[in-house]
Amino acid sequence: MKGLFARESTAGYLLAGLATLSVLLAFVEANTRLLAPVRSVVGTVATPVYMVANVPTNVWDGGSWFVDVVSDRVGMREQITRLEKQVVELSAVSQQFLALREENNRLRELLGSSARVPGEKLIAELVAVVPDPQKHRVVIDKGAADGVAVGEAVIDTRGLFGQVVETARATSVVLLITDTTHAVPAEVVRNNIRVIAAGVGKSDVLELDPVPKSADIREGDLLNSSGLGGRFPQGYPVGTVTSVEKLRTAPYAQVEVKPAADLDRSRYVLVVSQPSAGQMQ
Amino acid sequence: MNPFRGGWVVFLTLLLALPLSVTDFPFDTPGWVALLRPEWVLLAVFYWGVERPDRVPMIFVWFVGLVLDVLQGGPLGVNGLCLAAVVFVAWSYYERLRMYSRLQQAVVVFLLALGLGCAKGGAAALAQDTPMSVTLVVPAVMTMVWWPLVAELVQRCTRRVAWG
Numbered sequence: 498m499k500g501l502f503a504r505e506s507t508a509g510y511l512l513a514g515l516a517t518l519s520v521l522l523a524f525v526e527a528n529t530r531l532l533a534p535v536r537s538v539v540g541t542v543a544t545p546v547y548m549v550a551n552v553p554t555n556v557w558d559g560g561s562w563f564v565d566v567v568s569d570r571v572g573m574r575e576q577i578t579r580l581e582k583q584v585v586e587l588s589a590v591s592q593q594f595l596a597l598r599e600e601n602n603r604l605r606e607l608l609g610s611s612a613r614v615p616g617e618k619l620i621a622e623l624v625a626v627v628p629d630p631q632k633h634r635v636v637i638d639k640g641a642a643d644g645v646a647v648g649e650a651v652i653d654t655r656g657l658f659g660q661v662v663e664t665a666r667a668t669s670v671v672l673l674i675t676d677t678t679h680a681v682p683a684e685v686v687r688n689n690i691r692v693i694a695a696g697v698g699k700s701d702v703l704e705l706d707p708v709p710k711s712a713d714i715r716e717g718d719l720l721n722s723s724g725l726g727g728r729f730p731q732g733y734p735v736g737t738v739t740s741v742e743k744l745r746t747a748p749y750a751q752v753e754v755k756p757a758a759d760l761d762r763s764r765y766v767l768v769v770s771q772p773s774a775g776q777m778q
Numbered sequence: 779m780n781p782f783r784g785g786w787v788v789f790l791t792l793l794l795a796l797p798l799s800v801t802d803f804p805f806d807t808p809g810w811v812a813l814l815r816p817e818w819v820l821l822a823v824f825y826w827g828v829e830r831p832d833r834v835p836m837i838f839v840w841f842v843g844l845v846l847d848v849l850q851g852g853p854l855g856v857n858g859l860c861l862a863a864v865v866f867v868a869w870s871y872y873e874r875l876r877m878y879s880r881l882q883q884a885v886v887v888f889l890l891a892l893g894l895g896c897a898k899g900g901a902a903a904l905a906q907d908t909p910m911s912v913t914l915v916v917p918a919v920m921t922m923v924w925w926p927l928v929a930e931l932v933q934r935c936t937r938r939v940a941w942g
Contacts, residue, residue, distance in 0.1 A: 508836070508869050515840045515862045519855030526854050527905050539848040543796075546849060550797035625800055627851045631902070631913075634851050663851075670851060 533663075537641065540665030547625040547636055547668065616730055619643060619768040621651075624668060631698065633676035633760075635659075639768060640667045648728060650769045656734035656757025657681065657722055658766050669768075673760055674735070675700055683735045684723040688713055691723055694735055694754055700761045703736055705752040710743045714752055730769055734758075784941040785833045788826045791932065792842055795822040800849045816921035817891050819846055821928050823861050824887055827868025828875045829933075830941065836865045853901045860894040880926040888922035 526532045619639055627634040639645050641664040651658040651671050659679070663670040673696070674681050680695040690713065693706040708714060718738040724731025734757035742751040795818040819842060826834045843858030850857075867890065868875065875883060895914035903910045 508866055511836050512862055512866045515836065516859050519840075519859035519862075522855035522858075523853045523901060523905075532854060536848055536854065539845055543845050543849055546796045546845075547800065550801045553801060627800070629850060629852075632851055 533647075536663060537665050540663065540668060540670075541640075544665060544668050551624050617644075617770045619645065619770075621645075621669075621766055621768055623764050623766065627670070631677075633659075633673035633679075633696065633698070633700065634662075635671050635673065636668050637671055637766060637768070638668055640665050640669050642666050644770070645669045645768055646770065650729045650733075651766050652733055652769055653758045653763040653766045655759055655763075656736065657729065658758045658760065658763065660728060661768065671766070673700075674756060674758070675703060675760055680706065681729055681735060682723045682725040683720040685714055685738075686719040686721050690714060691725065692720065692752075694720060701755055703754040703756055705754060707749040708752050710750045712750065714738060714741055714750070716741055720754060784830070784939050787936050787939050788830065788833050791822045791826065792819065792839075795819045796842070796845065796849065799846060813916055814920055815917065816924040816928075817894060817917055819843070819857070819861065820864060820891055820894060820921060821887070821925060822932075823864050824868060824890065824925075825929055825932055827865050828872045828883075831869050831872045833941075834865055834868070836862050836869075839865050852898060853905050856897050856901045857894070860890075860897050863893065864890050880929055883929070884922045884925040887925045888918055891918035891921035894918075 522532065621637040621639040623635050624638045625636040627636070637645075637651070645661055645664050647661055647664055649661045651660060657674055659671045659673040659676075661669050662672045672679055674694070675696040675698065677696055677698045680693050682691070683694045684691050692708060692714075694703040695706050697704050705714075716738055720735040720738070722729040722731060722733045722735055736754040736756045738752060739755045740751075740753045744751070798818040799815070801815075823834065823839055823842075840858040840862045843856075843861040844854060846857040846861075847854050867886075875886065878886070892915065895918045896910075899910040899914040
C-alpha cells in the first residue's frame with residue numbers, strides 16, 4: 498500500500514544511504530584518527546546535555562550548588578575552619594616537599610640522571626559518568642579550551658584516576674584505570690618490582706598482568722606508577738595489593754589490587770600534564 | 779497545512795530523551811538501578827515514528843544518534859544506523875502498528891532495542907575486543923517494560939498539540 502507522503506517510496510534508499518554512511522564512519526574511526534575533530538565538535542554541542550543529566554546527582558549528593566544554597570551558617574563556618582586547618586597542614590607538608598624535591602634533583606644530578614620536571618596541574622570537576630556499566634569513563638568540565646590534551650594523566654586526592662581519551666571544547670572524557678581496555682605501568686614501592694596493573698571492569702579491582710610466582714609481592718604492598726611508557730607521571734599511588742594467589746595449577750600468580758583513588762566517589766580531580774607526555778603515541 | 783507544525787513536540791521529546799540516556803546516578807545508589815535504564819531515544823523515536831511519521835525526518839534522527847554515540851562514548855554511527863532503521867520500520871508499518879495494543883507494540887520495541895543492543899555489542903567487540911555477552915539483552919528488556927508507560931504518558935501530555 499502506498500503511503501500518504503512521497504518520501505515513503507524513497508525511505509529504503511534513504512536508510513541504505515544512512516546505513517552506508519554509519520558503517521563508513523565506524524570503519525574510518527576504528528582505523529584512523531580523522532574523526533577525532535568530529536567527535537570533539539559534537540561533544541561541544543552536546544555539553545549542555547551532560548549539565549542537565551547531572552542535575553539529579555547534584556541535588557541528591559548535596560554537592561556543589563545545592564549545598565551552597567541550603568546549608569546553614571554554622572555548618573559552613575565549621576567547614577571553613579576545617580578547610581583552613583587543612584590548608585595550613587598541607588602547606589607545611591608542601592614546604593618540606595619543595596626542599597626535598599630540590600635535594601632529590603641535586604642527588605640525581607650527582608648520579609648523572611636528569612632532573613624531573615613537575616607537570617602543570619588543572620583542577621576539574623566530574624560532570625557526568627558514561628552510563629554503560631561495561632565502560633569506565635567519566636566526563637570532566639575542562640576541555641581543549643583549558644589546555645587539556647588527549648593522553649594526559651588524571652589523579653584525585655588519593656592516587657591515579659585515569660587518563661584523558663577525548664577532548665571537546667569545554668569537557669573531556671576520562672578513561673578510568675579500572676576500564677577493561679586500560680593498563681598502567683606500576684612498581685612495588687617496597688622493592689621496585691615492575692608490574693602492569695590492568696583494569697577488569699570492576700570499580701574496586703585491578704589485576705596485575707602475568708606475575709611470576711617467584712616475584713616478591715605480598716598482600717598490603719603499595720604500588721606506585723612507574724612512569725614507564727611515558728603516559729603517566731612517576732610516583733603517584735596506583736593501589737594496594739589485596740590478594741596474592743599462587744595456584745599450583747596456574748603458571749602465574751594471580752594478584753589483585755585495590756585502586757588507591759576513589760574511583761566511584763571523587764567529584765574533583767586533577768589533570769596532570771607531563772612535559773614528556775605524548776612521546777609514546 | 780504546515781508540514782512542520784507540531785514538530786517542536788517531537789524535537790522536545792528527543793531533547794528530553796538525550797539527558798535521560800546519560801543521567802548519572804548518585805554514587806551511593808546500588809548498581810542494579812543503572813540496569814533499569816531503557817533506550818530512551820529509541821522509545822521517543824518509535825513513538826513519534828508511529829504516531830506522526832510525517833514529523834520524524836530520518837536524517838535528523840540519524841544526527842541525534844550521532845550525538846548519542848558521542849555522549850555514550852561508543853563508536854560513531856551505531857546509534858544513528860539503528861535509530862534510522864527504527865524510523866524506517868515506523869514509516870513502513872505505522873498503520874498496522876497503530877492498530878496494535880501497547881503490549882503488542884512492546885514486542886516490536888523489544889526486537890528493535892535488541893537490534894540496537896546487538897549492534898552496540900558487536901561494534902564494541904570489533905573495535906575494542908570486549909567479548910559480547912548476554913547482558914546486552916537487559917536494556918532491550920527494560921525498553922520493552924518501559925514502553926507502555928512511556929507511550930501512555932507521552933500520549934496524555936501531547937493530546938492537545940495542534941498538528942496543523
